[in-house]
Amino acid sequence: METMRAAVLVAPQTFELRDVPLPQVGIDDVLVKVDRCGICGTDLHIFEGHYAADRLPLIPGHEFTGTIARLGEHVSGLRVGQRVVADINVGCGHCFYCRRNEVLNCSAASQIGIHRNGAFAEYVSVPARQIIEAPTHVAAEVLALTEPVSCVVRAARRMRVSLGQSVVVLGAGPIGNLHVQMMRLVGAAPIIVVELSPERAKLAAKVGADVVVTDQDRVQEIVRAHTGGRGADIVIESVGVPALYARAFDLIRPGGHVAAFGITPPEAVVSVGICDMILKETSMGGSVAGMGEDVHDALTLLVHDRFHVTPFVSNVVRLADIQNAFATIKARPDVLKVQIAPG
Ligand SMILES: NC(=O)c1ccc[n+]([C@@H]2O[C@H](COP(=O)([O-])OP(=O)(O)OC[C@H]3O[C@@H](n4cnc5c(N)ncnc54)[C@H](O)[C@@H]3O)[C@@H](O)[C@H]2O)c1
Ligand SMILES: [Zn+2]
Ligand SMILES: [Zn+2]
Missing domain, CATH: 3.90.180.10 (Medium-chain alcohol dehydrogenases, catalytic domain)
Structure with a gap:
């Protein structure tokens, strides 16, 4: 044999x-x-x-x-x-x-x-x-x-990102880092990364993030400051923590999109204000592999x-x-x- x-x-x-x-x-x-x-x-x-x-x-x-x-x-x-x-x-x-x-x-x-x-x-x-x-x-x-x-290619496709759109990437692990690079390739701007680890924030800046935020108390203020006070066009959740979805919705502008990407436990649920979603025409969508x-x-x-x-x-x-x-x-x-x- x-x-x-x-x-x-x-x-x-x-x-x-x-x-x-x-x-x-x-x-x-x-x-x-x-x-x-x-x-x-x-x-x-x-x-x-x-x-x-x-x-x-x-x-x-x-x-x-x-x-x-x-x-x-x-x-x-x-x-x-x-x-x-x-x-x-x-x-x-x-x-x-x-x-x-x-x-x-x-x-x-x-x-x-x-x-x-x-x-x-x-x-x-x-x-x-x-x-x-x-x-x-x-x-x-x-x-x-x-x-x-290929995972970040598919995600970019599914979120329909276009030139000059502002994007926040939550989490700059290996995949978050690739999201940053992908967003750079499709012409997103500015690209703002939120990360806990200073080393990973630094690596994200090296590959094309315009702004990196490690101070979690200042995320909203910094994102607003770089998006004309409106909030981002797109937020990509690349951590896999259900609690971060509340933050993601706070960070998008009216009409903005939340890209669900980080893998959460199977039973995780996220609470979304539907009326707010309708009136502000926001959206959320997943992407896998x-x-x-x-x-x-x-x-x-x-x-x-x-x-x-x-x-x-x-x-x-x-x-x-x-x-x-x-x-x-x-x-x-x-x-x-x-x-x-x-x-
Ligand atoms: N949907 C898909 O197709 C697909 C494909 C590959 C990976 N994933 C998932 O994407 C996620 C990211 O992958 P990875 O390999 O980069 O994971 P990772 O765990 O290595 O990276 C996550 C990063 O998020 C940071 N982080 C943790 N809590 C945070 C917070 N509250 N705010 C900001 N940053 C925080 C961590 O410091 C870490 O750098 C994982 O959940 C992974 O399973 C999904
Ligand atoms: Zn893999
Ligand atoms: Zn089949």
């Missing part, structure tokens, strides 16, 4: 480095040899046992890039040795939601590395239709950012160097050090991303 090294999460907070059978490659799948796989907030939730706990033991890892090692019998148009990234959101491919690129609403939806084995391993099996060819001249560390970038064209667009932007990636690609560790890598992420606000190199 052919085997590979993999980091198997056997129980919450416990990775075991194991030799496991090489993943099954179905007739419509490809086997990808993993070059890099990032660790993200969702992986931390899985690690802590807050999310997908019913799937353990699991090989997590969904922010990956690699090269094709093997092709399923029915796969055409791809070849062994090709550099690739993947759209991790697998649906049935033909229902109402899959056709509209709302794949996670498909009743058959699953995500590679979250609901099925992922890329904290030497190899990962991926349905061929989820594969996207990537150029060879771009560093693997950069290509491995395609998935997180990045799929289909979001992933293609994310790759295009990364390939053309549209993102400041240094704080995301400077911490690459071996598969054997994965347990420590998770500890590092929790302890170091100045580290936005740790990537695993399984090879």
Whole structure:
């Protein structure tokens, strides 16, 4: 039997480095040899046992890039040795939601590395239709950012942000930082970041935030001061704290929009004054993951160097050090991303 090294999460907070059978490659799948796989907030939730706990033991890892090692019998148009990234959101491919690129609403939806084995391993099996060819001249560390970038691409699309709109980003963790960069790309101005950690506020300023606020008592005053006294056109909640929605609605102008993005506990509810919403024509909308064209667009932007990636690609560790890598992420606000190199 052919085997590979993999980091198997056997129980919450416990990775075991194991030799496991090489993943099954179905007739419509490809086997990808993993070059890099990032660790993200969702992986931390899985690690802590807050999310997908019913799937353990699991090989997590969904922010990956690699090269094709093997092709399923029915796969055409791809070849062994090709550099690739993947759209991790697998649906049935033909229902109402899959056709509209709302794949996670498909009743058959699953995500590679979250609901099925992922890329904290030497190899990962991926349905061929989820594969996207990537150029060879771009560093693997950069290509491995395609998935997180695709999330902010989709969010930008869904909030319908346009040139010259003022945006507040609540939370400048790795994803908040990418929201800032995305807002810069679409011509939003000013971009105001609200963050608790001075290190992360500093990183946000470095990548394009016009104003960063760490003093929580002055948020409203500062946002008003930079938006003609009105409030922001858009507030993005990128923390995942239900209580922040009251703040988000206080920070938008009449006619403004709240983008719901940070993942809250499933039972969380937010109280909104409906009459106020009608009379002021405000709105709120969600956005989840990045799929289909979001992933293609994310790759295009990364390939053309549209993102400041240094704080995301400077911490690459071996598969054997994965347990420590998770500890590092929790302890170091100045580290936005740790990537695993399984090879
Ligand atoms: N909707 C999606 O598609 C999607 C995709 C990826 C991640 N997420 C979610 O987005 C959120 C952000 O992701 P991340 O990886 O940057 O998370 P993170 O936890 O690393 O970052 C959150 C940041 O918010 C800051 N923060 C905490 N409380 C705050 C407050 N009251 N005001 C301002 N800032 C505060 C923290 O200091 C931290 O820097 C998470 O909830 C994550 O699960 C959603
Ligand atoms: Zn992720
Ligand atoms: Zn479907």
